[in-house]
Amino acid sequence: MTILEIIQRSTDYLQRHGVPAPRLQAECLLAHVLKQKRLQLYLQFDRPVPEPALEQMRQLLRRRAAREPLQHLVGTAAFADFELLTTPQALIPRPETELLLEHAGRWLAGRLASAAGPLPQILDWGTGTGCLAIGLARQFPAAQVTAVDVSAEALALARLNADKNGVSGRIEFVESDGLAALPADRRFDLVVANPPYIPSAEIEQLEPEVREHDPRLALDGGPDGLRFYRRLAVECPPFLAAGGTLWLELGHGQAAAVCQIFESHGWRVMALEQDYQRIERVLGVERHTVPPPVQR
Ligand SMILES: C[S@@+](CC[C@H](N)C(=O)[O-])C[C@H]1O[C@@H](n2cnc3c(N)ncnc32)[C@H](O)[C@@H]1O
Numbered sequence: 001m002t003i004l005e006i007i008q009r010s011t012d013y014l015q016r017h018g019v020p021a022p023r024l025q026a027e028c029l030l031a032h033v034l035k036q037k038r039l040q041l042y043l044q045f046d047r048p049v050p051e052p053a054l055e056q057m058r059q060l061l062r063r064r065a066a067r068e069p070l071q072h073l074v075g076t077a078a079f080a081d082f083e084l085l086t087t088p089q090a091l092i093p094r095p096e097t098e099l100l101l102e103h104a105g106r107w108l109a110g111r112l113a114s115a116a117g118p119l120p121q122i123l124d125w126g127t128g129t130g131c132l133a134i135g136l137a138r139q140f141p142a143a144q145v146t147a148v149d150v151s152a153e154a155l156a157l158a159r160l161n162a163d164k165n166g167v168s169g170r171i172e173f174v175e176s177d178g179l180a181a182l183p184a185d186r187r188f189d190l191v192v193a194n195p196p197y198i199p200s201a202e203i204e205q206l207e208p209e210v211r212e213h214d215p216r217l218a219l220d221g222g223p224d225g226l227r228f229y230r231r232l233a234v235e236c237p238p239f240l241a242a243g244g245t246l247w248l249e250l251g252h253g254q255a256a257a258v259c260q261i262f263e264s265h266g267w268r269v270m271a272l273e274q275d276y277q278r279i280e281r282v283l284g285v286e287r288h289t290v291p292p293p294v295q296r
Pocket residue numbers: 090091092093094097125126127128129130131132148149150151154176177178179194195196197217218219
């Protein structure tokens with residue numbers, strides 16, 4: 001069979017199994033099997049594919065038809081301008097989160113340009129694959145980054161990803177429920193968080209790729225999806241340096257409720273940014289009161 005025939009048959013097969021964007025998925029899987037870039041396939045449509053590669057493709061197609069995510073089948077995901085290893089132990093990074101990286105990074109760049117100071121200290125709450133911690137460490141070579149997660153498995157993957165991207169020397173990984181394991185005297189100029197924000201009862205309605213293959217710990221935001229925003233509003237202030245800010249990813253339709261939570265805990269909304277579907281997706285907040293001491 002030729003490359004074009006395999007793409008056509010695979011597309012039909014994935015379509016029959018209800019997989020979204022079946023042609024793109026078929027091309028990505030075949031490119032992975034043949035160790036080529038996807039667009040290179042277009043230059044070789046008539047090339048015959050040897051049997052071992054065909055057999056590997058059949059196996060991957062069966063798994064994709066059973067709704068295993070493409071990123072788990074190929075083992076990697078693109079994020080911003082770098083690549084991450086992905087496993088079922090951590091959330092597959094999403095394009096929305098690239099927007100959080102972009103806005104938080106822009107804020108820190110502006111701050112560094114306007115005031116000389118000590119090395120910027122950055123905290124990534126709930127690091128997962130490490131996408132935000134790594135993105136910020138790459139963008140700010142002078143910064144020290146701390147990445148926390150309650151999941152030891154996610155942290156192990158994040159460490160591998162930091163290594164893969166050459167920034168493991170500048171990220172400290174800490175297993176912690178929220179900020180509980182951090183020393184009380186730590187202060188951060190920038191905190192980023194993409195917390196679990198799906199209301200518990202809605203998880204069963206998500207696509208199978210998400211509800212069966214992303215860790216529940218990374219999805220479940222409690223009964224109304226807002227559990228971790230409430231925690232961050234209360235737990236973050238003692239760890240903010242003077243003038244420090246917190247940047248958050250928001251779930252669809254959560255902006256008003258999350259702003260209200262932060263404003264009622266002495267925060268001020270600095271920025272509320274939309275994604276490409278015009279959904280309010282990224283919130284930047286700062287304190288307008290003196291941070292209270294750490295209470296344990
Ligand atoms: C939505 S995922 C985000 C992962 C990654 N930052 C990203 O944007 O792709 C939320 C992350 O928060 C972590 N998490 C959940 N509860 C936590 C807690 N109590 N303390 C710290 N991290 C937590 C999960 O393990 C998961 O890695």
